[in-house]
Amino acid sequence: MVVDIGLMSFTQDNKKFMLQQSGLFSLFKILAISVMLIISTLASAASVTATLDKQVIYENDLVQLTIRTDFPETGQGPDLSALKRDFDILSQSQNSQFRFNLGTSQSLSFWVISLMPKSTGDFLIPPIKVGNYASEPITLKVKTAQQLLDENGNPPVIIDLEVSQTEPYLQQELIVSLKLYSAFALQNANISTPNHPNLVIERLADDQIHYEEVNGTQYQVITREYLAFAQQSGNIEIPPQKISAMINTNRGRRLIKAQSKAINLNVLPIPASYPSDDWLPATKVSLLNTLSPTSEVKVGDTLIWQIDAFANGALAEQMPAFSFASTRYYKLYPQPTNLNNRKTDTGIIGEQSIQIEVVPTIPGKLELPEVEIVFWNTQTRQLERTYAVPPSVEVTGMALTDLSNNGQATKLLAPQTGSVAPISLAKPKEKESEETPSTDNQADPTEASTMTVNQGWSIKSIILWILAIVAISTLMSAIFLMLKKRKEVNKTEDVPTLQVFAPLNTQDEKSAYQELIRACQNNDLKTLRGRSLEWARHRWGEDKINGLDDIKRLSESSTLSQLLMEAELIMYSDTAATDWDGSDLADALEEFYSGEVKPSQSSQLKTLYPNF
Incomplete structure (x- = not known):
């Protein structure tokens, strides 16, 4: 009995202990779950x-x-x-x-x-x-990266800067040539522009493209030419020109940079032996002059003296103004001078043209003064003179001036001052000419007495004046009616727009975009411009799109602009349209349309640089 009681007591104590352990295990389980919940909450917190x-x-x-x-x-x-x-x-x-x-x-x-x-x-x-x-x-x-060179040891991009002459004279024309050699198409290219505070620089012509092999590597060469005029003598350094662009290599996209050498100019001053205040440096100056009519000319008739001057390598504003004076044999009435600058592949040509009305006052042989221009030949570096002799004319009739006049001349055009001040390539604004009344237009007592003596000539003059007034009035009335009719037509007629000439053929931007992508993938250069404008008109509106330049401006994507420009160059060049590959443009359009950058594909990388 004692043993049984002891076993029963042990069994009860064991049950109590097991119950206590079970309670502790449940508490531990609850704590573990709580910790896991806290960790899960922390993991999902904002980060x-x-x-x-x-x-x-x-x-x-x-x-x-x-x-x-x-x-x-x-x-x-x-x-x-x-x-x-x-x-x-x-x-x-x-x-x-x-x-x-x-x-x-x-x-x-x-x-x-x-x-x-x-x-x-x-x-x-x-x-x-x-x-x-x-x-x-x-x-x-x-x-630090190794220099990127191809198997011939040539870099992918070379930029070169050249000038037509390293020792120019003050304000002499310089042609600055910037040449860009590229072994393949560049992306996001950024090219600097030549500049200097003592140089007036302007583009000469559009870019010229050709292909050239350099040390075994085929390069595309883009030549960009500028006009430059030094405004100060002494040493001038044109800084190195730089380019930065993205390329595709086997290691991914990479930025490349290149720069040219600096150009040092030694600008020479005006030679001390130059005799004129009108400094004109040029390679060639030519003159043309005509006089009409040259037959059956009478005293009092009006002749037209046309003078045209051309200066190769100089601006029209640098040329001296023509200055002539009336004499007792003739009177001169000059018209405003016309100035023009014409750009050619070899440089600038300044053109100056003037018409002078010549009225003979004495019968006999009419001889006008010789036309002369002094200039400094920048090729031979010597002083030269160019002149032209106007044709002589026989004049008949009675004298309109008193021969006792000592031939005092009234200068009708003031000479131009020295042109050594800074020049500008900008076209001057048109201003209304304000001419001071010449003393030749005032009544001359001698001429009045002559007209009184010659009564027949006076009547003829009055008739001519009346006819001239009637003709001028009729002409002014016709011009007024024509202008009034033109204004009314402009008010009633609408200006044709791109919407009238080329209506949209697609329903929305998405369908136009799909047509454009299809044209790029099919390398269809003939329809590229139309498809591009169709999509752009849907995207930005009819009123903002007139050409491909508007797409470049509104897209604000340098890659898209570069590829469109390359397509235009092939479109308007002698290169066959089948040589154009539109896959790059299609990728750029997809990136722009979706806003997501497409991953580069190694199959598309150029194998010219296999080690990079």
């Missing part, structure tokens, strides 16, 4: 994550920074100001995602930023702040 696609890159390579957020209130997006000290931000794209799971939702936002390091070394990308949260810092190592 900003920043990652790089590569931790180690070479200089001039691109690196992509991806920023991810999992909360909806992102404000203005990531603050990238801290990156601008060590990186160039080349592009940025954004997309968003929404997740739904068992009644819960999650908002995800992604930003992809293309960065270009400004130098080599170890960099720390600081925390990027988005809204009220920030990412963790990231490290990046940038190594």
Whole structure:
């Protein structure tokens, strides 16, 4: 009995102990579940994550920074100001995602930023702040890259700067040639423009394109020419011209840079032996002059003296003005001088033209003064003179002036002052000419007495004056009626627009975009312009699109603009249209239309540089 009682007591105590252990286990289980819930809650808390696609890159390579957020209130997006000290931000794209799971939702936002390091070394990308949260810092190592050369040892891009002469005279024409050699098409190319504070520079002609082999490598050569005029003597240095562009290599997209050598000019002053105040440096000056009529000319008739001057390598504004004076044998009435500058492949040609009305006053042989221009030949570096002799004319009739006049001449055109002040290539604004009344237009007592003596000539003169007044009045009335009718026509007629000439053939932007992509994929250069304008008119509106230049401006995409420009060059050149490959333009259009950057394909990379 004692043993049984002891066993029963042990069994009861064991049951109590097991019950206590079971309670502790349940409590531990509850605590574990609570901890897991806390960890899950912390894991789903708002956060900003920043990652790089590569931790180690070479200089001039691109690196992509991806920023991810999992909360909806992102404000203005990531603050990238801290990156601008060590990186160039080349592009940025954004997309968003929404997740739904068992009644819960999650908002995800992604930003992809293309960065270009400004130098080599170890960099720390600081925390990027988005809204009220920030990412963790990231490290990046940038190594020095080897020079990019092909199998012939040639770089992919060469830029060269040349001038027509390194020792020009003051205000002499210079032709500055900028040549860009490229082994393949460049993306996002940025080319500098020659400039200097003591040079007046302007484009001479459109770009010229040809192909040239250099040390075994085939290059496309784009030549861009400028006109330059030195405004100060002494040494002038045209700084090196630079280019930066993106290329595709086997290692991905890479930025390449190149620059030319600087050009030193030794600008010579005006030679001390130059005799005139009108400094005119030119390669050639020619003169033409005509006089009409040359037969059956009577005293009092009006003759037209036409003088045309041409200066190769100089502006019309640099040429001296013609200055002649009336004499007792004739009176001169000059018209305003016409100036024009004509650009050619070899430079500028200044043109000056003037008409002078000549009225003979004495019968006999009419001889006008010789026309002469003094200039400095910049090729021979010598003083030269160009002159032209007007034709002589026999004049009949009675004298209109008193021969006792000592031949005092009244100058009708003031001589031009020295043209050594800075010149401008801009066309001058048209101004109404304000001429001072010449003393030749005033009544002369001698002429009045002559007209009184010759009564027959006076009656004829009065009849001519009356007929002239009637003709002028009739002409002015006709001009007034014509202008009035033209204004009424302009008010009633609408100006034809692109919508009238080329109505839209597609329903919306999406269908027009699909037609454009199809034309690019089929390399159909003939329909590219029409398809592009069709899509652009849907996207930006009828009133903003008149040509491909409007698409380049409104898209604000350098890649799209570059590819459209290349297509235009092939379109209007002698190259066959079948040589155009529209795949790159199709990719650029898809990136612009969708806002997402397409991944590069190794099959599309140029094999000219297999080691990079």
